[in-house]
Amino acid sequence: MHTVMIITFMFRSVAYTFIRHFVEEEIFVKTITVLFLSALLISCAPTAKNTRIDEKHVHEQGEFTKHYKESLFQLSEKGMYSVELVLKEPELKTGINAVDIIIHDKTDRDVVDADITVVPWMPEMGHGVFEKPVITERGGGVYTVDNIILIMSGYWELRITIKEASFVDKAVFEFRDVKVDRGHEHKMTEAPADLDLAAKKLTDNKMFNVSYKSMREPIPINRIHTWELAVLKADGSPVRGAVISLDGDMPEHGHGLSTQPEVTDDLGNGKYLVEGIKFSMPGWWVMKFNIQSGDKEDTVMFNLMLKE
Amino acid sequence: MKKSFYRVLLSMMIIAVLCASSAWPLDLHTWSEDEMTTLKSLWIGSLPPVPADPSNKYSVDPKAVAFGKKLFFDNRLSGNLKVSCATCHPANMNFADNLPLAHGMGTTTRRTMPLIGMAYQTWLFWDGRKDSLWAQALGPIESPVEHGFTRTQCASIIIEHHKKDYEELFGPLPALSKRDLPASAKPSPEEPSALKAWVSIPRDKKKAINRIYTNMGKAIAAFVQTIMPTPSRFDDYVEAALKNDFSRMVKTLANDEVKGLRLFIGKAKCTNCHSGPLFTNGEFHNIGLTQPENLPPDAGRSDAIAKVLADEFNCMSEYSDARRADCSELRFIDTDTYKYIGAFKTPTLRNVAERAPYMRAGQISTLEKVLEFYRDLKPGQRSADLEHGELNDLQLQQLEAFLRTLSAPLDFAK
Numbered sequence: 001m002h003t004v005m006i007i008t009f010m011f012r013s014v015a016y017t018f019i020r021h022f023v024e025e026e027i028f029v030k031t032i033t034v035l036f037l038s039a040l041l042i043s044c045a046p047t048a049k050n051t052r053i054d055e056k057h058v059h060e061q062g063e064f065t066k067h068y069k070e071s072l073f074q075l076s077e078k079g080m081y082s083v084e085l086v087l088k089e090p091e092l093k094t095g096i097n098a099v100d101i102i103i104h105d106k107t108d109r110d111v112v113d114a115d116i117t118v119v120p121w122m123p124e125m126g127h128g129v130f131e132k133p134v135i136t137e138r139g140g141g142v143y144t145v146d147n148i149i150l151i152m153s154g155y156w157e158l159r160i161t162i163k164e165a166s167f168v169d170k171a172v173f174e175f176r177d178v179k180v181d182r183g184h185e186h187k188m189t190e191a192p193a194d195l196d197l198a199a200k201k202l203t204d205n206k207m208f209n210v211s212y213k214s215m216r217e218p219i220p221i222n223r224i225h226t227w228e229l230a231v232l233k234a235d236g237s238p239v240r241g242a243v244i245s246l247d248g249d250m251p252e253h254g255h256g257l258s259t260q261p262e263v264t265d266d267l268g269n270g271k272y273l274v275e276g277i278k279f280s281m282p283g284w285w286v287m288k289f290n291i292q293s294g295d296k297e298d299t300v301m302f303n304l305m306l307k308e
Numbered sequence: 309m310k311k312s313f314y315r316v317l318l319s320m321m322i323i324a325v326l327c328a329s330s331a332w333p334l335d336l337h338t339w340s341e342d343e344m345t346t347l348k349s350l351w352i353g354s355l356p357p358v359p360a361d362p363s364n365k366y367s368v369d370p371k372a373v374a375f376g377k378k379l380f381f382d383n384r385l386s387g388n389l390k391v392s393c394a395t396c397h398p399a400n401m402n403f404a405d406n407l408p409l410a411h412g413m414g415t416t417t418r419r420t421m422p423l424i425g426m427a428y429q430t431w432l433f434w435d436g437r438k439d440s441l442w443a444q445a446l447g448p449i450e451s452p453v454e455h456g457f458t459r460t461q462c463a464s465i466i467i468e469h470h471k472k473d474y475e476e477l478f479g480p481l482p483a484l485s486k487r488d489l490p491a492s493a494k495p496s497p498e499e500p501s502a503l504k505a506w507v508s509i510p511r512d513k514k515k516a517i518n519r520i521y522t523n524m525g526k527a528i529a530a531f532v533q534t535i536m537p538t539p540s541r542f543d544d545y546v547e548a549a550l551k552n553d554f555s556r557m558v559k560t561l562a563n564d565e566v567k568g569l570r571l572f573i574g575k576a577k578c579t580n581c582h583s584g585p586l587f588t589n590g591e592f593h594n595i596g597l598t599q600p601e602n603l604p605p606d607a608g609r610s611d612a613i614a615k616v617l618a619d620e621f622n623c624m625s626e627y628s629d630a631r632r633a634d635c636s637e638l639r640f641i642d643t644d645t646y647k648y649i650g651a652f653k654t655p656t657l658r659n660v661a662e663r664a665p666y667m668r669a670g671q672i673s674t675l676e677k678v679l680e681f682y683r684d685l686k687p688g689q690r691s692a693d694l695e696h697g698e699l700n701d702l703q704l705q706q707l708e709a710f711l712r713t714l715s716a717p718l719d720f721a722k
């Protein structure tokens with residue numbers, strides 16, 4: 001009986017080593033592929049954005065020309081205009097977007113003073129959005145479209161209507177795969193293996209010594225709660241009357257807290273009350289504090305690894 | 309010598325087969341310390357006692373519960389005398405109507421939500437536009453597609469039919485004549501004629517009407533709060549695991565269900581949002597669902613933040629019993645509307661198998677399809693919270709089998 005157990009153990013550890021090896025191998029292959037693809041993409045990527053290619057801007061009769069190197073180019077449905085679309089960011093994403101539209105007519109004249117409307121549309125779902133894009137004419141046939149709010153990922157069209165006196169024409173730009181914007185102002189990073197989970201730390205420029213204590217232990221998930229923050233000077237004396245702001249972040253997920261916590265009370269003796277903290281899920285969280293006292297200002301970040 | 313070698317080889321082969329099929333019961337039911345913590349956090353036994361609602365001082369008063377129950381089932385509180393809360397939240401169907409969109413006096417643009425463990429919810433409705441159960445109850449009553457009723461009509465009904473119940477709880481009813489209570493009067497910008505009638509009522513009378521209306525909401529809330537889950541097979545399993553009662557564990561859940569559970573708390577990362585004993589974090593997420601074609605676009609939480617802050621019946625309003633300091637959720641509400649475009653409240657998964665169709669507008673008809681939806685979200689289309697490894701068909705079946713273990717009858721004030 002005993003032998004069987006030992007052998008079972010041996011067998012399983014051999015199997016694990018094998019599997020681990022295999023997984024590492026796969027990661028290696030993936031890394032190479034990703035590197036190769038990125039290299040390919042970088043080499044294809046445009047070197048200069050929004051460069052006008054027709055510096056001379058010759059107006060010839062009868063033919064439409066592309067004026068912006070990185071633009072998406074289209075003729076309007078009735079063939080009255082050429083419409084160019086320049087994205088302000090590499091691609092459209094869910095959330096707020098902005099684009100430039102450049103319009104020329106058959107004689108390659110800049111179309112100015114036209115009445116432009118832009119409707120974001122999901123053709124597969126037959127709906128648009130609840131807020132209208134804002135259009136500002138820039139002159140020279142350029143119109144900036146702000147506040148294009150795409151409410152979900154998927155297949156979108158930007159339907160553009162151009163009106164000049166009694167002429168009306170349309171152009172539709174398709175965006176087959178608008179993606180979720182992965183968190184704004186939140187960078188995505190993986191948790192390092194040796195995460196420093198200390199609850200007491202020196203600020204980044206060593207001006208203050210900061211520690212936190214949660215009024216609820218263990219730190220809860222899905223529950224609004226209060227912390228007490230203690231701020232000391234380098235010599236160990238308390239920092240009174242500091243101005244403190246804070247923010248929380250889930251670096252692996254690219255999102256922040258689901259509340260907006262604040263320091264609501266100066267408890268004296270370098271202690272401060274932080275109210276309104278709430279963590280919406282388990283995992284790695286970073287709490288960042290900015291501390292200002294007199295002419296000194298410094299920041300500190302605490303890592304938390306929360307479990308249910 | 310030779311014989312023993314073969315014996316060893318044979319046992320290795322048997323073990324290999326057992327390992328590969330992972331039907332090895334010991335392994336299947338062995339949970340690490342971390343996994344045990346997660347299991348315990350999902351267990352019904354981890355539900356804390358019902359927290360008091362500081363904004364409703366009647367929330368646990370048995371008289372309020374009894375009165376609220378009457379009102380919950382009262383058809384008179386509707387424009388056509390046919391709709392009560394129970395029309396869309398029938399008690400014999402786990403308080404849900406199992407329709408893609410709800411039908412009252414008209415059709416809503418969202419699905420009826422299950423009412424399970426409501427006492428623990430911070431934000432109410434799919435978009436969280438209400439911050440208490442009593443304020444929530446007052447919404448459907450004045451919605452033209454639900455009860456199609458008004459607060460003035462409610463006051464009339466209370467005065468006429470529920471005087472005794474009301475006065476025992478809330479004290480004497482204010483003196484309001486028929487003339488003070490025009491039928492169609494409510495502060496609703498969508499219905500200018502009703503708005504005009506409301507604005508024309510003298511201020512102190514308006515307050516008196518609102519007081520009756522909010523007290524009514526508080527009684528209904530006291531009843532709704534009593535609707536609670538009871539232990540499901542999953543809970544029995546966790547209880548057995550906590551007691552190290554191996555044979556009971558094996559008897560309680562089938563192998564597929566346990567594998568599904570392992571995926572749910574592990575690789576599939578469902579507990580990122582479906583966490584805690586009610587399987588919801590109560591937060592708002594855009595999971596990349598598409599809005600049905602026949603419905604208007606729905607911005608979800610993004611549009612509700614200002615609504616709850618401006619709500620005439622929120623935690624900081626004059627009709628709330630809470631001190632300002634007790635209104636933490638409202639005081640520290642995240643006002644980043646951009647972040648919540650298309651985000652909706654994570655629904656509880658208790659009794660989920662009993663209430664198809666799914667999602668905020670009933671756009672997915674079966675559990676199987678819900679799981680396919682989660683699997684087929686392309687990496688670029690899903691937020692990092694929804695990131696999970698490849699899931700194959702068998703694993704989806706296991707997840708579904710697990711979700712089916714979460715059913716159990718609901719308990720509520722009898």
Ligand SMILES: [Cu+2]
Pocket residue numbers: 250253255281580693
């Ligand atoms: Cu997250």
